[in-house]
Amino acid sequence: MSHWQPSRESDIPLHRQIEQYIKEKILHGEWAVGTKIPSQRTLADMFQVNRSTVTAAIDELASQGLLEGRRGGGTKVVNSTWSVLASAPPLDWSTYVRSGIHHPNSSIIQDINKNEVRADIIRLGTGELSPELLPAETMRRMFQQINPPALSLGYEQPKGNINLREAVAEHLKTKHINVSPSAILIVSGALQALQLISIGLLKRDSVILTEKPSYLHSLHVFQSAGMRLRGVPMDEEGMQPGLISAYRKQYGGQLLYTIPSFHNPTGIVMSERRREEVVNLSKKEQLPVIEDNAYGDLWLEEQPPLPLKSMDQEGNVLYLGTFSKTVSPGLRIGWLVGPEPVIERLADIKMQTDYGSSGLSQWAAAQWLSQGYYDEHLAWVRVELKKRRDAALQFLQQYAGDIAEWRIPAGGFYIWVTFHKQLPVRQLFLELLKQHVLVNPGSVYDGEDRRSIRLSYSYASLQDLKTGIKAAAETAHRLMTQA
Incomplete structure (x- = not known):
């Protein structure tokens, strides 16, 4: 409409x-x-x-x-x-x-996508930076300084612009990931990388193991390719590796997908010990791992442990990075790191589907990494996100402290709020929508969840955070009382 x-x-x-x-x-x-x-x-x-x-x-x-x-x-x-x-x-x-053949989004996800564009909506579920936190002015200055000979307006190489892949390789060294540009594929966001993996590396009826709950359940990228998801329970240290072998025996499992740093939707950070266990298990059981590190640079007090990929000596881990959460979702630039045969295969498929990501966006991303803009921007964004997180936690304590519980996220965008009692999450979503407040019900990430919502503090203003959290708490309290 x-x-x-x-x-x-x-x-x-x-x-x-x-x-x-x-x-x-x-x-x-x-x-x-x-x-x-x-x-x-x-x-x-x-x-x-x-x-x-x-x-x-x-x-x-x-x-x-x-x-x-x-x-x-x-x-x-x-x-x-x-x-x-x-x-x-x-x-x-x-x-x-x-x-x-591609499955439609759930009705709730469709409602979220339709209503996010409304100017009168308080967006408490949006997984992106507020326009106030996007580097529009820096981008404008950068584009004014374009050196025409350095800018290609034609198609790029199958794996992506070489200058950008070299810049990504240098960036990854700060995470103790040593990789050559030939083992990097530039993609139009991390989601495209998942789509390429689903059709390029896996066969129908494959089982994907992931955290429970998981962002992956809010997508149909693997399901539409004829694959199934199985959720592995989490604790305060992340996915429980001790259960992975048992789940593989019971359900199968051709691949493991994880967001170890500032997990979406729970915000949990996988401990260093747990990361080592996952990498060792991957080696022992020959289980490929997709490590989605979309939020890894958005730490607020201290850096998370090193990525799984930094511990991977066998090439078992496919590593995803993106600018969508840190710089600009509009650039549509991400990267996939893996063994060269895998990257060659997926690059070939990418060329068949879109003939390469935007050359202009790739040029901008290369500049952003190589000229120091990225680190400067991140330092400022972390300060601003911490202010918003602290305010959201204050409002949660004020309005929902007696009806819900949550962990304090150390980074990323999200607070996973779990109410003390079950409630009709679909009704909660719809009643809040009438109040011009948009939240993401926990059932989006775990079909069995009837007690949780994912709150994002990255988009709404401080005043909107207060108004929206107050409305969510009061509505949830009323629905739990009725139930």
């Missing part, structure tokens, strides 16, 4: 404006035959009108033969002008949509 709104200053009645808007969506093919349109309540909320106004528009379109309502099935598009005159039945795009 667009941001269109009916005009209250127009001489045309509101229901007629809405009728015309929907009719144009149908006649232009945006809402094809078979499309289930949003509910009347949803449309009323979006257009900020009474439900009766939407009902009048829907009834008129139904009388024209464009829409049809069915009990329990919602209202669907059944005709358009050209299909009324057609001699053959109209093309049913909804059948194609349902037949696509």
Whole structure:
């Protein structure tokens, strides 16, 4: 849906404006035959009108033969002008949509994605830096200093811009990861790396072991490739390696995915001892590991232990890094480190799918790493994130201290809040949405979770953190009392 709104200053009645808007969506093919349109309540909320106004528009379109309502099935598009005159039945795009091999997002994730763009929403679940914390001015100055001969506007090498891969290799040395540029693949964010791995290295019916809960459950990148996820329980030190062998025997397991530093969604930091156990287990059982280090540089008091990759002498660990959480999600730049045969394979697939990440973004990322911008920016961001984290913790204690518990995150973006009692998380999500507060229910990361929410302190302002946390606490308290 667009941001269109009916005009209250127009001489045309509101229901007629809405009728015309929907009719144009149908006649232009945006809402094809078979499309289930949003509910009347949803449309009323979006257009900020009474439900009766939407009902009048829907009834008129139904009388024209464009829409049809069915009990329990919602209202669907059944005709358009050209299909009324057609001699053959109209093309049913909804059948194609349902037949696509990639799984749709869960309804909650779809609702989150749709509502995050609203200007009136307090975003307590957003996993990105606030616009105030993005380095827009530094970027502007950097682009003004572009040396034209150094900038390529054509396609880059399959593995990515060599200057950027060299800069990434130097950056990784600070983490005790020694790797040559030939073992680095530049990707359009860490998510693309996971997609490439899912179709380039694994076969259908593979089992991916990961933390429980895990960010990976909020995606369908592996599931859509015919693979299954199995969650391994965590404790205060991270994933429990002692359970991995048992889970492999019971469920199988071709690969292990982990976020050891400032885990998403719990914020837990895997201990150094535990990291050594995971690396040794990987070696012993020949179990490949994907280490997602998206948040590793966002420590607030002290650095986390060295990455798993720094302890990997056999090439068992595929390491993911990204600028999306630290510099700019809009650059769409990340990197994957692994054995050269793996990188060659995935680079070939990447060239088949998008012919390489943006050359302009790769140039900017190379400059950012090689000219010292990155370290300077991180030093400032850590200070600002700590202020927001401390404020969020203060508001949580003030409003939810008697109904929930949480760990103090040492970095990253997230506070995993677990209520003392179960509550209807879907209802909590929807009721907060009515109050213009957006949270991420724990069920997004663990389908069995009915007690937790993931709060992000990286995006909302201090005042919005207070307002949103207060609303979340009061609503959760009411729902738990009712239950």
